[in-house]
Each structure stands twice: as structure tokens, then as C-alpha cells.
Amino acid sequence: MAELNETIHQTVRLRIMAALVTLAPDEEVEFTYLRDLLEVTDGNLGAHLRKLEEAGYIRINKAFVERKPRSYVSATADGRKVFAEHVAALESILKRK
Amino acid sequence: MNISPTEAEEALTAIQAMMQKTRRAISSSGAYKFLILWGTIWMIGFLGSQFLPKEIANYVWIGLDILGGILSAVIGVRMKRGVRTSAPTASGKRIGIFWLLLFFYCFAAVCVAWPVDGKQFAMFIILFVTVGWIAMGLLLSFASVWWGLALLGLSLFSYFLLNDYFYFIMAFVGGGGMIALGIYVRNRW
Numbered sequence: 001m002a003e004l005n006e007t008i009h010q011t012v013r014l015r016i017m018a019a020l021v022t023l024a025p026d027e028e029v030e031f032t033y034l035r036d037l038l039e040v041t042d043g044n045l046g047a048h049l050r051k052l053e054e055a056g057y058i059r060i061n062k063a064f065v066e067r068k069p070r071s072y073v074s075a076t077a078d079g080r081k082v083f084a085e086h087v088a089a090l091e092s093i094l095k096r097k
Numbered sequence: 098m099n100i101s102p103t104e105a106e107e108a109l110t111a112i113q114a115m116m117q118k119t120r121r122a123i124s125s126s127g128a129y130k131f132l133i134l135w136g137t138i139w140m141i142g143f144l145g146s147q148f149l150p151k152e153i154a155n156y157v158w159i160g161l162d163i164l165g166g167i168l169s170a171v172i173g174v175r176m177k178r179g180v181r182t183s184a185p186t187a188s189g190k191r192i193g194i195f196w197l198l199l200f201f202y203c204f205a206a207v208c209v210a211w212p213v214d215g216k217q218f219a220m221f222i223i224l225f226v227t228v229g230w231i232a233m234g235l236l237l238s239f240a241s242v243w244w245g246l247a248l249l250g251l252s253l254f255s256y257f258l259l260n261d262y263f264y265f266i267m268a269f270v271g272g273g274g275m276i277a278l279g280i281y282v283r284n285r286w
Contacts, residue, residue: 003098004098004100005098006098009098009100009108011111014108014111014112014115015111015112015115018111018112018115018116018119019115019116019118019119021116022115022116022119022120023119023180027180028180029180030180033180037118037119037122038115087109087112090105090108090109090112091105091109093100093102093105094102094105094106094109096102
């Protein structure tokens with residue numbers, strides 16, 4: 001049976017993962033684009049991304065685009081799996097209601 | 098970890114809302130812009146063909162196509178600006194280059210076939226625009242492929258079977274339909 005994941009369940013991290021799993025597996029989103037999408041501050045997003053990265057659910061690639069440093073974020077295969085399990089666990093709680 | 102059904106429902110609602118917002122912002126962000134742009138160009142161009150002398154109407158079309166090509170390239174480059182992919186076909190720059198090349202081919206095809214009358218000229222443009230539209234649909238959002246095919250079918254039907262009303266149909270049904278669809282995609286996707 002699917003289990004809830006405490007790391008992912010926090011509101012901002014849940015929204016981060018929802019946004020990232022919506023992208024194709026070979027796509028990654030730029031940090032500021034994700035920040036605007038989620039309507040959070042740089043610091044808030046950075047802190048939550050670190051937690052998700054430490055858990056191995058996301059990957060952060062740093063690159064130079066037109067000589068400017070950019071960070072690109074994507075969900076890992078493990079992150080996608082754990083997120084799907086978390087959603088399944090939420091749905092099973094609703095079914096038991 | 099235990100949560101109540103109400104919390105679970107709230108979390109699922111938040112997930113669905115975020116996924117929809119992401120799809121709108123990233124996956125379909127450019128589709129409605131192309132539709133509104135080309136709907137407006139069609140409406141102006143075909144009304145010009147209906148009411149202006151042929152020579153002037155042709156120049157209006159050339160000007161509109163150049164403007165449309167440049168704006169499409171700009172939209173293509175700006176699209177998915179915050180997202181990058183390892184799949185080269187989906188990059189914004191290549192989409193922009195694709196539209197520029199398509200309009201070069203359209204211009205070349207018209208030059209090769211010249212002289213053409215106003216309706217033939219318009220059909221050349223329609224054929225190339227719908228090819229571009231369908232290609233964008235295959236790359237970005239498959240649902241819009243059907244709208245592109247429908248517009249292509251309508252254009253051919255009007256050209257061959259309702260030739261006297263061709264410009265009016267293209268201006269109001271073709272152009273207006275594209276604008277309406279663009280607004281619908283922007284608000285409801």
C-alpha cells in the first residue's frame with residue numbers, strides 16, 4: 001500500500017513536486033521561472049529545494065546561459081515515483097472517508 | 098504520518114491546481130499567442146482582399162506575412178524560456194527558425210508559381226500556415242493538431258466549392274475562429 005511522504009507533504013514542497021512532475025522527464029525548469037510559478041521568495045524556494053535535493057527527489061543543474069549563471073531544477077526518477085505514491089496514498093485516504 | 102480526509106482532499110486540490118497552472122504556463126503558453134496573432138492577420142488580410150484593389154491587397158498580404166513571421170519567431174524564442182530540454186526539437190530557438198524558414202518557403206513557392214490570382218495567393222499562405230500550425234501542435238500540444246486540420250479542410254472546401262464567398266469565410270470563420278480559439282485556450286486550457 002502507498003505511503004504518505006513527510007518530506008513531500010509540506011505545502012510548498014508538494015507544489016514544487018507537482019510542478020516538476022508535470023514537465024516531461026527530459027525537461028528542467030529555471031529557478032526564477034519556478035519561483036514566479038509558485039509565487040514564493042528566492043530564499044523560501046531555495047530552502048525547500050535543498051530539502052528535496054538532499055532527499056534525492058530533485059536534481060539541480062547549474063549552468064551559464066548567455067554568460068549568466070542559471071540553476072535548472074528537475075524531478076528525479078525516484079522523486080517522480082515517491083510523488084506518485086504520495087498522491088496514491090492521499091487518494092486512498094479519501095476513498096476510506 | 099497520519100492526516101485527515103479533509104487534509105488529503107486539500108492536498109490533492111493543491112496538486113491539481115499546481116499541475117494545471119504549470120501546464121498553462123509552460124506547455125501551452127505559446128499556442129494561444131500564435132492563434133490570436135494569425136487570426137488577426139487572416140482577418141485583416143482577407144478583408145483587404147475583399148475590399149481593396151488586387152495589387153494593393155497583395156502588398157498588404159506580403160506585409161502582414163512578414164510581420165507575422167517575425168512575431169511568430171519572437172513568440173517561438175520566448176516560449177518555454179524558463180524550461181530547457183535535452184530533446185533538441187522542442188527548443189524555442191528552433192521553433193522560431195522553423196517559422197522563419199516556413200515563410201521563406203512560402204514566399205519562394207509563390208514566386209515559382211507566379212502569376213497567381215488573389216485566391217490562389219491566399220491558398221498558398223493558408224497551406225503553409227496550417228502546415229506550421231500542425232507541426233507546432235505535434236511538438237507542443239497534440240489537441241491543436243485537430244483544429245489545424247479543420248481549418249485546412251474548411252479552407253480547401255471554401256476554395257473549391259464556395260469560391261465566391263472565399264474571402265469572407267476566411268476572414269470571419271477562419272480568422273475569427275482562430276482568435277476565438279486562442280482566447281479559449283488562454284482562459285480554459
